[in-house]
Amino acid sequence: MESYPHSDMTLLDGLRQGSWEAFESLYDKYWEKIYAVSSAVTKDQELSKDIVQEIFLDLWNRREKLAIKNLYAYLYQASKYRLIEHIRKQEQQEQFLEEFNQILSHCPVEDYLFHKELELTIKESLEELSPKCKRIFYLSRYDHLSNHEISQQLKISKSTVENHINKALNHLRNSPEVKMAFIIAFSLIDA
Numbered sequence: 001m002e003s004y005p006h007s008d009m010t011l012l013d014g015l016r017q018g019s020w021e022a023f024e025s026l027y028d029k030y031w032e033k034i035y036a037v038s039s040a041v042t043k044d045q046e047l048s049k050d051i052v053q054e055i056f057l058d059l060w061n062r063r064e065k066l067a068i069k070n071l072y073a074y075l076y077q078a079s080k081y082r083l084i085e086h087i088r089k090q091e092q093q094e095q096f097l098e099e100f101n102q103i104l105s106h107c108p109v110e111d112y113l114f115h116k117e118l119e120l121t122i123k124e125s126l127e128e129l130s131p132k133c134k135r136i137f138y139l140s141r142y143d144h145l146s147n148h149e150i151s152q153q154l155k156i157s158k159s160t161v162e163n164h165i166n167k168a169l170n171h172l173r174n175s176p177e178v179k180m181a182f183i184i185a186f187s188l189i190d191a
Contacts, residue, residue, distance in 0.1 A: 008071045015063045023063075027056050030075055037079050042086065046157035051082045089166055096169050125175045129168055136161055137168035 008029075014022025031052050038048035055078045059066070068074045126134050139145045139153070140161075147165070151158040172178050 012066070012068055012071060015059075016066065018063065023056075023060055026059075026071065030072060031056065033072065034075050034079050037076060038083060041083050044158050047086070047159035047162070050159055051079060051086070054082060055079055090162070093162075093166060093169055096173070121177050122172060125172055125178050126168065129171060133164045133167055136164040140165055 008026070011022045011026050011029075015026060034055060035048050035052045038051045039045060042048050042051075055075060058078065059075075066074075126137060129137070136150055136154070139150045140147070145153070147158050147161045150161045154161070
């Protein structure tokens with residue numbers, strides 16, 4: 001185990017004054033502990049590394065305003081909030097895909113044209129995404145591959161797959177055309 005000649009408070013004072021050396025010392029001292037917490041929850045090495053990077057980037061960006069008494073407790077709380085945010089995003093993604101699947105699978109004859117129009121509107125909206133993002137979304141939604149299967153097929157991390165799916169879903173959520181098509185489709189389901 002490495003020895004750290006300065007206390008956390010000394011390093012935090014240096015950090016507040018913009019010392020990159022103090023920041024690196026804090027990072028070296030705590031990144032593995034925060035990574036272990038994240039990785040125990042996510043079971044995803046790449047995502048856990050991303051979470052650690054985000055936490056320390058935030059620490060650096062907010063260095064002048066921080067009033068920290070216990071750095072490890074602060075970093076632990078920060079990782080907890082990031083993990084909760086990640087879980088929330090996954091739940092929203094799953095809920096949106098569930099609604100998406102419900103609408104597209106509910107096709108009585110009288111609703112057929114509306115659903116075809118909804119699907120066409122969604123596909124047109126997806127054309128605005130990058131080719132990689134669009135491909136990942138199609139593999140997820142239309143080929144019904146899991147995030148793990150997509151990551152293996154495209155040789156990218158599972159967290160990259162999740163990020164692209166979230167990006168596509170956010171794009172669809174924010175598209176006025178898709179919102180209108182969903183409203184029409186949901187009103188048909190409820191009718």
